[in-house]
Amino acid sequence: MAKDTHDNGRHPIQHEGGFDTVGSIATNIEDGFTMAAVGDLLLARPVTKGRHPGFSELIKILHGADVAFGNMETNILDRSFTGSPQAEYGGAYCISVPELGPDLKAMGFNMVSRANNHTLDWGLEGMRETSRVLDENGIIHAGAGENLAQAGAPRFMETARGRVALVSFATSFSPMARACDPAGEAPGRPGLNALRLAKSIVVPPEMLESLRRVREILPHYDRAGKDPSRVAIEETIFKAGEKAGYNFEADARDVAEILRNVRQGKQFSDFCIATNHGHQQEWSDEPPDYEQTLARRLIDAGADTYVGHGRHALRGIEIYKGRPIFYSLANFFCEDLRTPVGADMFAVYGKDPKLDTDAEVTIDEVAKGYPKAEGLVGALTDLIYYESVISVSRYEDNQLAELRLYPIELGHSKRLANRGVPRLALESQAKSILERLQKLSKPFGTQIQIENGVGFIRLQPMSA
Template identity: 30%
Template sequence: MSITLAGECMVTRPFSVHSEPDFVQVLDRLRSAELTYAHVETNFGHFSEVAAPARGDQVGSYFLTDPQVATDLRQAGVDIVSLANNHSVDFGAAGISSTVRHCDAAGMAHAGTGRDLEEAREPAYLETRQGRVALVSVSSGNKSHEWASQPKAGLPGRAGVNPLRPEMRFLVEQEAAEQLKRIGSALGILRETKAGAEGSSGLLMHAEQGEFSLAMANDQSTTGSNLWRQSDHFEILSSSNKWDFSGNLRSVAEAATMADLVLVAHHFSVSEGPRGNQPPRFVREFAHACIDEGADIFIGHGWHKTLGIEIYRGKPIVYGLGNFFAQSEFVRRVPYDAYETWGHDIERLSTLTPAAHPLHPGLDQGSETWWSSAVLDLELDGGELQSIRLNPVELGRPVGRKAVRRPVGHGERPLTDGRPFTAYGEDAEAILDRYKRLSADFGTSMVIEGETGVIKV
């Protein structure tokens, strides 16, 4: 079976009208595979279908895309998509419903969101000539109102994403721990295990003996996001919420029982400190557990960066697919919240338009990874991985440079087309060298053959 993996589709413009050879070549690669997967990081819907924006203070784009784009993706060869990500609930339950509806209408199987947790967590199934395919889609980094929930006592479940909630522990040396406690005590925000201080409100619900938390003013009505532990070194340890972890492994086990090929897609927008070049500890633990439970391919994304490839028990773990479309600059209608968050004068709201800058994170910068990635072709024989071929693509800018190769518009700050074209020369070399270097950290050997990379198992 030939399987093609495409990355994060922040796609906001219909694209079937385009016919440039280097663009068509990429789409033909998707069409030629027996199974093509992509991650959809937008909502499909008409403005009349969705409710008010469901989030306020997040520094990011609000994605709502013409449903025609779902049809374009299907015509480009995309068979199955993951929908769970940190933008899934941009437009509330109505946005989730419209996205699902338009994926169904386009003929793309999908997983990761739903009217309640059971629906969001269940595998998607796709019948192919080579066998039955299943996909489980998971998201880490969403806020609490975005997590799908179960119905209870006649109350309906909450629509949302299938979550894998991370828990972060901050290890600090003794002197630093004492200083943190002193500061926290002086400010009245120190919470220690079993202290029972007023205002804790669950901050220590996940704490182990000896751990403490700082009850930041905006966190005092939540289960908190910081647990501190005295140690002999500095480190951030990430782990998964135990209920999310076990619940998602049950979905993987179900898929392994009921399908011939199981994909798990994990969108993680959180990190242990800066978004570096290595996946968080909790992501790697989850990936290994999914393979142990019966998954055949693990697909990571969320940092908008390409990360290394690990072969674990003969199965591929792709920790970061990177961007396949990057078109957040072309969102047609931007909500009030985005203008306020990005510092625009909201007293002049009626004069502000989606052409204002800034409204989206980091798009006017040169980036080693935002404007490039690779389409991965996997070959399986009898369910066993034989090879992975990496085909580099660029999205409208030379890799790592601020220059715009395919500009759009006539403004002082050119917008970037954001569609994937075949990468050549220095661009292809930079993309493949990064994959080769980061995959070597996992013991994976990649050979560069011309302007493609090859991993043989």
């Protein structure tokens, strides 16, 4: 076995073909390996035995894959649950019944991410109960744990074509949900694997000067700490730039820890998934400015794919060094039969729990948009929140050979009791979904061909 003594900051690791020369360990799976990836799993009940036309045909796609992955954006609780709805929550108290565990398994899901803005809607008790149910049903999950080391650690699954690792983190989360490690005599804190972002507002230079003058007349202005490149007013930071918008700077310590976990995940597996849940710029088809750089760094560190979710609508697909980056796979389920609903949500929507039902709170929530989800603008009743794809990546010779995109729709026009469960989209809607995804992916240089209502991304084999 070849040995390389030159690090060059790239962390070379031994494998059957020697050290990988681009700084990430080569994919090492058997031919025909497939990964099915979907977006957010927002559901409150089991559905496989229900009356949902077209759903059984759809889940055959998941069953045909070695890995079936989605973002677990709910808590699984039973009636003996001793926790409570938290004062800080992810915009809605996402909750489901214990039967959801075996139902997810029956659908074919075998890996899910846990780090998102709903991880601690029902406190640590809810987080732990959800972990227990997933464990009992053999579903591998990552992103939540008893301290940061556990929440951030890669989790592994054995498949017939190779060992798969999953690293899950979130850029949108309630402040008290962030896990931390022990420090001296202070114990660690349970929670999720968080990537903190510093948000700034970008304005034209002349506007920044006006803001600086405003800042200088306010009390307690710190002249010694004056930074010519930015203006801070209370907790809001303004920067000068050519195009007005938002800037997000990822915390360097959090990034280093996540990259380390991805690197270790690949060292102990044949295929590594990195996944991020974020609501930044939720109103935009374009990913926030930090995300492309981060996704590429994760792939350079060893990830074989990056899966983004949280926007609840599709964003583009990029192929970087032969590996897919999904900037948002939208919703796989968007089913809103959540009950019970915490008192805080009744108050937010001006409802009375003695007069109004849980469903009436949910209807208002969906119609108005989640008020506490950062950057969310507009109603979640729009059709785009009920359209998505199932992505299926197939590998040959340890390279991505083909990526199939199956368009799905989630019953946008159905009544509340039946809405949000996916089925394969029919011809005209399927064409519309795929054409939109073509447009979203074009800025990344990705070409999607449409054949018989299915999208295809085909790659030419890369030289060794």
